Amino acid sequence: xxxxxxxxxxxxxxxxxxxxxxxxxxxxxxxxxxxxxxxxxxxxxxxxxxxxxxxxxxxxxxxxxxxxxxxxxxxxxxxxxxxxxxxxxxxxxxxxxxxxxxxxxxxxxxxxxxxxxxxxxxxxxxx
Amino acid sequence: xxxxxxxxxxxxxxxxxxxxxxxxxxxxxxxxxxxxxxxxxxxxxxxxxxxxxxxxxxxxxxxxxxxxxxxxxxxxxxxxxxxxxxxxxxxxxxxxxxxxxxxxxxxxxxxxxxxxxxxxxxxxxxxxxxxxxxxxxxxxxxxxxxxxxxxxxxxxxxxxxxxxxxxxxxxxxxxxxxxxxxxxxxxxxxxxxxxxxxxxxxxxxxxxxxxxxxxxxxxxxxxxxxxxxxxxxxxxxxxxxxxxxxxxxxxxxxxxxxxxxxxxxxxxxxxxxxxxxxxxxxxxxxxxxxxxxxxxxxxxxxxxxxxxxxxxxxxxxxxxxxxxxxxxxxxxxxxxxxxxxxxxxxxxxxxxxxxxxxxxxxxxxxxxxxxxxxxxxxxxxxxxxxxxx
Ligand SMILES: Cc1ncc(COP(=O)(O)O)c(C=O)c1O
Numbered sequence: 001x002x003x004x005x006x007x008x009x010x011x012x013x014x015x016x017x018x019x020x021x022x023x024x025x026x027x028x029x030x031x032x033x034x035x036x037x038x039x040x041x042x043x044x045x046x047x048x049x050x051x052x053x054x055x056x057x058x059x060x061x062x063x064x065x066x067x068x069x070x071x072x073x074x075x076x077x078x079x080x081x082x083x084x085x086x087x088x089x090x091x092x093x094x095x096x097x098x099x100x101x102x103x104x105x106x107x108x109x110x111x112x113x114x115x116x117x118x119x120x121x122x123x124x125x126x127x
Numbered sequence: 128x129x130x131x132x133x134x135x136x137x138x139x140x141x142x143x144x145x146x147x148x149x150x151x152x153x154x155x156x157x158x159x160x161x162x163x164x165x166x167x168x169x170x171x172x173x174x175x176x177x178x179x180x181x182x183x184x185x186x187x188x189x190x191x192x193x194x195x196x197x198x199x200x201x202x203x204x205x206x207x208x209x210x211x212x213x214x215x216x217x218x219x220x221x222x223x224x225x226x227x228x229x230x231x232x233x234x235x236x237x238x239x240x241x242x243x244x245x246x247x248x249x250x251x252x253x254x255x256x257x258x259x260x261x262x263x264x265x266x267x268x269x270x271x272x273x274x275x276x277x278x279x280x281x282x283x284x285x286x287x288x289x290x291x292x293x294x295x296x297x298x299x300x301x302x303x304x305x306x307x308x309x310x311x312x313x314x315x316x317x318x319x320x321x322x323x324x325x326x327x328x329x330x331x332x333x334x335x336x337x338x339x340x341x342x343x344x345x346x347x348x349x350x351x352x353x354x355x356x357x358x359x360x361x362x363x364x365x366x367x368x369x370x371x372x373x374x375x376x377x378x379x380x381x382x383x384x385x386x387x388x389x390x391x392x393x394x395x396x397x398x399x400x401x402x403x404x405x406x407x408x409x410x411x412x413x414x415x416x417x418x419x420x421x422x423x424x425x426x427x428x429x430x431x432x433x434x435x436x437x438x439x440x441x442x443x444x445x446x447x448x449x450x451x452x453x454x455x456x457x458x459x460x461x462x463x464x465x466x467x468x469x470x471x472x473x474x475x476x477x478x479x480x481x482x483x484x485x486x487x488x489x490x491x492x493x494x495x496x497x498x499x500x501x502x503x504x505x506x507x508x509x510x511x512x513x514x515x516x
Contacts, residue, residue, distance in 0.1 A: 002440075010440060016510050031474030031513065034434055034454050034462065038512040055512040059436035059453070063510065 002060055003094035009064035014071050017053045023121075026114025028106050035062045035103060037110040039070070043118055047078045054110075061100035065089050065107040078115050084108055130446030131492050135331075135424055135485030136280050136308065137450055141374070142333045142486065148377035149335065152370040160367050161358065170369045177376025184379040185306070185325060186316035187342055194341045194359045195372050199307040199328030201352075202341040203230040205363065206303045206324040209349030210272045211238050214301075218269030224249045224257055224286075225468040226279050230326075231305055232464075235274070249275070254416040255284030255469050262294060270300050277306040277315070277325075281452060281465040281481060282415030283425025285309070292321030301347065307331055307339075311382035312423055313390055317342055324349075329371070333486050334378030338371035393423035396484050400426050400493050408501050414452075414466060414479055424484035427452075429466075429475045432514035433507040438480055441503040447496060452479040474513070 002010070022040035029036040035058035042051040052074050054066040068089050073081040086104040090096045096104055132140070152173060158166025160174055178190040187193060196202045211221065223235050225248045238244035247265045249257050257275065273295050278285040288304060295302035303324035309315055310325075311332025317325055324347070328339040343349060343362070355364025404411055410431040415421055430438060435451030442449055452463030454477060461467070462476035471479075482496075508514040 007440075007444075010437070011444065013510065027512070031472075031477070034473070034477040036512050055510060057432065057511045057513050058434050060440045062434075063437060 001097055002064075003096075005092075005094035006060065006064040006096065009067040009093065010060045013054075013063055013067040015053050015067065015074070016055070018055065019051055019053045022053075024114040024118035026110040026112070026117065028109045028113055029058070031057070034058060035106055037062060037066050037106045039066075039107075039110045039114050041114050041118070043078060043115075049073050049076055049078065049081060054107075058106075059100070059103065061096055061103040062106060064093055065096075065104045066110075068093050069107040069111055073111065078118070081111060082115060084111065130448065131495055132448050132487065133482040133484060133492075133496070134448045134450050135488075136422075136481065136483035138330045138336065139333045139485050140487060141330075141335055142378065142381060144381060145334055145374045145377045149370040149374040152373050156369075160369060161356065170367075173369060173373050173376075174367055177372045177379070180376040180379040180383075181327070181340055184315070184383050185310060185327070185342055186318050188318060189345055191360065192342055192345055194343055194362045195367060195375075196339045196341055196363055197368070198337055198339040199228075199305070199326050199331070200230040200339075202326035202328070202339045203228070203305055204234050205341050205349065205352050206326060206343075207231065207234040207272065207274055208238065208352055209362075210301055210303065210324070210347075211242060211244060212350035213348045214271035215242065218267075218271045219243060220245045220247070220267050220270045222247045222249065222262065222265050222270060222273045222275075224251060224275055226251050226255060226281075226284075226465045227274070227276055228280060228305055228307070231274055231276065245269075251284070251468050253470050254420070255279055255282045255414075255465065256416065256420065257286055257291075259287060259290050259294065262291065266294075266298055266300070270298075272301050272303060274303040274305070277304045277309040278313075278422050279415070279465060280308045281463055282427045282469070283308075283422035284415050285313070285420050285422060288322070289320045295323070296321045308422060311379070311386075312393075314386060317344070323347055329375035329378055332378050332382045335371045335374040338368055338375050340375070390423050393484050393488075396488060396490065396493065397421070397424060397426055399490065400482060400484070400496075401428075403493065403497050404428055404500070407497060408504055412475065414469065414471065424488075426482040426484070427479060428482075429471070429479045430504050431475065431478060432511045433504065434477050435480055437507055438478075438503065441507070442499075445499055447499070450481045450483075452481070453477040 019040040024041040056066040160171035310327040325342040330336040412429040414427040435453030454462045466476035
């Protein structure tokens, strides 16, 4: 059902956990739909993602896409991170079953959610 | 295959004796049972012998009350649509439950959509059991069929079949029960329980897949759902799957032997597994009743804070087979309709795992499972945003 890459990220998820000094947190999903992804980001003054962690409640695809997203955006500028599409995440994982494509949406949405919140906070501080 | 198999409610291994009984009907006795020659008559006799075994297993008085089908799904469809079509001038109301297998639920929905039938769906309590009072209140002048499963495939809840049969008989309404999960597991008696139609499926009691049967009490008319060569007393056309029917007969014979002893064995293993999970893993919830109202081999547990498919994948990596009521494993967005009907919130339904025990399982298998399960659950919980342990 799942590709080897997906199973690898499911079995050995990268960057699991929380960040004490996170300055951006994104969360999507709810227990009703069966998937919740929470991302913790540490973004530095140059808008670079210095560190990232995740916690996920969900299926194999949800865990693997969370893990892959953290790997793909770590060390990237937030503008670049925002261009990450669900298709790119799925591609990096060697594909996902058709019924699981919505899961790859969640991880990138959580990322966008976190960055949006971070920008709002930053603008609020400026004004 | 290597590994631990705890998915006997999905399907069971075919016993070697069954394979052996089937073998000659592929290669030697391959005649068409409708043919007059000896090749055909040999096959026809084998079908009749199987029919007798199955009648015996469910307490039917006459072998001709058994109609062979292509499985449990087909038996359910034949029973429900067949009665509905035969009774449509008498009334267009059917009573069923919210926790039926989709073979029954979707057959009822078909009748609502295409034949203007009205269907009442009885609720269940938190253990998955119906309320007989609610059944009585649902009865109408135009009720022609009550179809209620004998036991639920997900949570193992055994329904009060005999009481339902009495209510149906007293009110002159046909009673169909999907007994796919009980036949071969617990004693089934269509006469004592006043059952008019009963579905069973061979692959749930160590027979082959793709073969089943409908018990139809003598004298009850149904409209066949398959037009053709008038096999099976005109009720199910199509050349009989002789080897599969022979296998089903052999499986019925084996299931009937020591039924009580096997029931006691799997009930004991079931209770042992439930007890160990409840003792060794925190924050778990048993789905379905305890004790006599639960199918012998059924264990269904919700592990809070985590999702079922990810548990299954972890078990699968260790070659351990089970199943889940989570939506993520089904391809739909909703988790198990059975757990939702029992009032379990979505997140608890998503975290449910069914371990179903059967032929070949032993206490040692439970020891092996429990060596790994607590660690898998903890690992997934550590990853979950819902858990702060
Ligand atoms: C309660 C119940 N009814 C019907 C079926 C369908 O039987 P079959 O797989 O033989 O079509 C099953 C098994 O999947 C079942 O558990």
